[in-house]
Amino acid sequence: MNGGDGPNSYAQNSSYQRGAVDVAKPIIEAEISRKLDVKHRSSPFRIADFGCSTGHNSFAAMKIITEAIKRKFKTDGQTSHIPDFQVFFNDKVTNDFNTLFSSLPPKRLYYATGIPGSFHGRLLPKSSLHFGYSSCSLNWLSKVPKEVADNASPAWIRGKIHCFGARREVLEAYSNQYAKDVEAFLDARAEELVAGGLMALIVPAVPAFWNPNTAYTSITDFDILGSCLMDLAEKGRFSKAKVDSFNLPVHITIPQEFRAILERSDNYTIERMEIIDNPGKRTLTVPTDRASFFRAVFEQLLINHFGSEIIEELFHQYANKLAASSLFLEPKNEKSVLIFVLLKRKPYDQK
Amino acid sequence: MNGGDGPNSYAQNSSYQRGAVDVAKPIIEAEISRKLDVKHRSSPFRIADFGCSTGHNSFAAMKIITEAIKRKFKTDGQTSHIPDFQVFFNDKVTNDFNTLFSSLPPKRLYYATGIPGSFHGRLLPKSSLHFGYSSCSLNWLSKVPKEVADNASPAWIRGKIHCFGARREVLEAYSNQYAKDVEAFLDARAEELVAGGLMALIVPAVPAFWNPNTAYTSITDFDILGSCLMDLAEKGRFSKAKVDSFNLPVHITIPQEFRAILERSDNYTIERMEIIDNPGKRTLTVPTDRASFFRAVFEQLLINHFGSEIIEELFHQYANKLAASSLFLEPKNEKSVLIFVLLKRKPYDQK
Numbered sequence: 001m002n003g004g005d006g007p008n009s010y011a012q013n014s015s016y017q018r019g020a021v022d023v024a025k026p027i028i029e030a031e032i033s034r035k036l037d038v039k040h041r042s043s044p045f046r047i048a049d050f051g052c053s054t055g056h057n058s059f060a061a062m063k064i065i066t067e068a069i070k071r072k073f074k075t076d077g078q079t080s081h082i083p084d085f086q087v088f089f090n091d092k093v094t095n096d097f098n099t100l101f102s103s104l105p106p107k108r109l110y111y112a113t114g115i116p117g118s119f120h121g122r123l124l125p126k127s128s129l130h131f132g133y134s135s136c137s138l139n140w141l142s143k144v145p146k147e148v149a150d151n152a153s154p155a156w157i158r159g160k161i162h163c164f165g166a167r168r169e170v171l172e173a174y175s176n177q178y179a180k181d182v183e184a185f186l187d188a189r190a191e192e193l194v195a196g197g198l199m200a201l202i203v204p205a206v207p208a209f210w211n212p213n214t215a216y217t218s219i220t221d222f223d224i225l226g227s228c229l230m231d232l233a234e235k236g237r238f239s240k241a242k243v244d245s246f247n248l249p250v251h252i253t254i255p256q257e258f259r260a261i262l263e264r265s266d267n268y269t270i271e272r273m274e275i276i277d278n279p280g281k282r283t284l285t286v287p288t289d290r291a292s293f294f295r296a297v298f299e300q301l302l303i304n305h306f307g308s309e310i311i312e313e314l315f316h317q318y319a320n321k322l323a324a325s326s327l328f329l330e331p332k333n334e335k336s337v338l339i340f341v342l343l344k345r346k347p348y349d350q351k
Numbered sequence: 352m353n354g355g356d357g358p359n360s361y362a363q364n365s366s367y368q369r370g371a372v373d374v375a376k377p378i379i380e381a382e383i384s385r386k387l388d389v390k391h392r393s394s395p396f397r398i399a400d401f402g403c404s405t406g407h408n409s410f411a412a413m414k415i416i417t418e419a420i421k422r423k424f425k426t427d428g429q430t431s432h433i434p435d436f437q438v439f440f441n442d443k444v445t446n447d448f449n450t451l452f453s454s455l456p457p458k459r460l461y462y463a464t465g466i467p468g469s470f471h472g473r474l475l476p477k478s479s480l481h482f483g484y485s486s487c488s489l490n491w492l493s494k495v496p497k498e499v500a501d502n503a504s505p506a507w508i509r510g511k512i513h514c515f516g517a518r519r520e521v522l523e524a525y526s527n528q529y530a531k532d533v534e535a536f537l538d539a540r541a542e543e544l545v546a547g548g549l550m551a552l553i554v555p556a557v558p559a560f561w562n563p564n565t566a567y568t569s570i571t572d573f574d575i576l577g578s579c580l581m582d583l584a585e586k587g588r589f590s591k592a593k594v595d596s597f598n599l600p601v602h603i604t605i606p607q608e609f610r611a612i613l614e615r616s617d618n619y620t621i622e623r624m625e626i627i628d629n630p631g632k633r634t635l636t637v638p639t640d641r642a643s644f645f646r647a648v649f650e651q652l653l654i655n656h657f658g659s660e661i662i663e664e665l666f667h668q669y670a671n672k673l674a675a676s677s678l679f680l681e682p683k684n685e686k687s688v689l690i691f692v693l694l695k696r697k698p699y700d701q702k
Contacts, residue, residue: 044476084476088464093455097448101467104444111476113439114465116452125395125435125462 001053002296003096011056011099013289013296017136018057019280020202020338024135025064027272028200031342032068035271037196038076043083045069045130047110048192050119050185051137052089055100059108061133062087065200066109069131085110090123092116094300118142120184124192127348132189132199136338139204141249142181145173148247162222162248178251182261190267193345198271203339205275208254210335216327217336219252221294228317229306237310246305248298258339268343276338285331287322291315352404353647354447362407362450364640364647368487369408370631371553371689375486376415378623379551382693383419386622388547389427394434396420396481398461399543401470401536402488403440406451410459412484413438416551417460420482436461441474443467445651469493471535475543478699483540483550487689490555492600493532496524499598513573513599529602533612541618544696549622554690556626559605561686567678568687570603572645579668580657588661597656599649609690619694627689636682638673642666 001010047065052058066085073082087110089100097114104112115123119134120142147153147169154169162174189199206217226243233240255275262270284290295315302311322328352361398416403409417436424433438461440451448465455463466474470485471493498504498520505520513525540550557568577594584591606626613621635641646666653662673679 044479084479086476086479093452097452097465101444101448101465104467111474112467114448114452114467116455116463116465123462125437128395128435128437 001091001095002299003054003099005054005099005103008292008295008299009099010053010296011103013292014053014056015283016278016280016293017053018060019278019283020135021057021061021064023276023279023338024061024200024202024340027274027276027340027342028064029068031198031200031272032065032072033075035198035342035344036069036072038069038073038078038081041081041083041130043081044086044111045083046086046088046124046128047131047133048088048090048115048124048129050090050123050132050134050189051140052091052095052100054096055089055103057135058089058100059103059105061135062110063105063108065131065133070109086113087111088113088115088124088129090115090117090119092118120181120188122188122191126191127194129189129192130194130197132193132197133201134185134199135202136204138182138185138201139250139252141174141177141251142184143177144247144249145177147173149245151244162219162226162250174251175257178253178257179261182258183265186262186265186267190265190345195345195347197345199268199343199345201339201341201343203253203258203341205253205255205258205337205339207335207337208256214327215333215335217252217334219336221290222248222250224321225294225298225314225318228314228321231317232310232314237313238306242306248301252336253339255337255339258341262341262343267346269346270341271344272340272342274340276340278336278338281334281336282331287319287328290322290328291319294318352442352446353650354405354450356405356450356454359643359646359650360450361404361647362454364643365404365407366634367629367631367644369411370629370634371486372408372412372415374627374630374689375412375551375553375691378625378627378691378693379415380419382549382551382623383416383423384426386549386693386695387420387423389420389424389429389432392432392434392481394432395437395462396434397437397439397475397479398482398484399439399441399466399475399480401441401474401483401485401540402491403442403446403451405447406440406454408486409440409451410454410456412486413461414456414459416482416484421460437464438462439464439466439475439480441466441468441470443469471532471539473539473542477542478545480540480543481545481548483544483548484552485536485550486553487555489533489536489552490601490603492525492528492602493535494528495598495600496528498524500596502595513570513577513601525602526608529604529608530612533609534616537613537616537618541616541696546696546698548696550619550694550696552690552692552694554604554609554692556604556606556609556688556690558686558688559607565678566684566686568603568685570687572641573599573601575672576645576649576665576669579665579672582668583661583665588664589657593657599652603687604690606688606690609692613692613694618697620697621692622695623691623693625691627691629687629689632685632687633682638670638679641673641679642670645669 093116
């Protein structure tokens, strides 16, 4: 994600992800009110956001969660036992934590901390977390599947940067890496969560079936980004091999696939799972806005591979392609969805 | 403190502060071995460093502390109960946490987190901390005493940037601010520490009596820095009034003063207090090194007040003044000391 708060920053270009927070708000509030056991809670109450970026949307989510928990203590007659809250903001070591920390809301219900590191591994001490949260982050893979990057493998992709429309082997390689990464995430959180602890996940997804001739999703965006890179290769900005060797470490799941991964875990009960529509996508109806959204997310990855000189031209081209497509100019064609899941950590002795 | 790890960074110019860690190592190890009660500890074990800067010396201190605690569990026959360690790295919001996080030692015994915010206020939930640590940080005031900055007050300082050699009112203003700030620090930590929790403080100080004609201390450095600023004002780089309105928010205590502040607190027992010599000062025998040390610490404050254009000339001048002084060229004349204190949080009901 782009750091800072300039015109190309994540902070300025994350209305899409903000939509996820807004639409999940009433669900999270209802679930905390229904499911959170405040009678057996010791203070402090620890909450973590896995994949917080520079905090812009994370702060809104942490406000919703802490206020809902505080309300729950009140309605359950536990006002005098409202705990101190401690929130852990997690993202990769390369995340711009300086911007996150300097943007913290001055009025907040919690003590704020940052945790640098990959959420595919352990980040917190055993049994020390009461509420986990992650929004629009589990789509990030720990790495590009190695078969996809290996030009001797049947899963090697040529002239594309993602699995969309690619051969079965490519799809499988992405799917397998995704399952492995989500399982690693769930295993690590299972160690960190206290028994009975809740975790809300908001996961970018697409429906199992959608027609690319009449609809588009964020996966289509990856395809367009790939085609723009090929255009630049045609223009001689870099070699086509350079595009072949670039692949996004991202997977957009389908609900069936995600549920199957969850069900394989012995550590949680699925308290709620539903498909929600993201109002955030309707904030990106102007092609340049959608291009800025993708730029804020992928610019660093692109710079690392192609260099910074090509970025302006690439996203200019990208916005032009969107603007030329009647498909993209009609927001109702956007079929991406979000999966909302509430998990509960099972007791440690009862798997 | 200067962020990053370039030639003027704190990371590259903190051998002085590193000396404090080295000399305190055997004392901390001995005290943990003697005083830490491992029989009644629940996991995880939480440690915080208040004023960690970009981590360079903090990592060394956290290694010493976590290894000593682990050893203590082993020698007390509690090997199977060695807890998960969680370390909180604290410094002001403007600290370069990005550099801190990217410099974390890959092999470490603890889960790392950052806490942005002033250690003069609360940073952690109530009764959640097992071991507090702060080295070469309590010398920072929360602000310049307001009387010193007020040109209608008898404590206003003209042509100086610190209280050294100034009138009684100035000294008192600094002393009062220091007492207030250290008390605020102790009060906040008293809320955060568990009953029986330990806190090791390493505090820059000078002896109660030292002769400025035959010796020097870090306070002399402030005086020289002030005189260099006056030289630049003479040269027309900025007005003398600009120097008058600049004062360092720093106080170097004397052991008697610091002990009196500690003794006024009802929340701790003083388990150990002693004066230690800092071997780090002997790493700064070359004038340019000593200038770089002060530059890494004070550059940002100076830039905020005077602008960045004057910095090179200022520290060049500074190193020249040191080089011209026979007093400074003899390292044994450096009389600054460190106070080492080990405090124990009293039980909450027994003040």
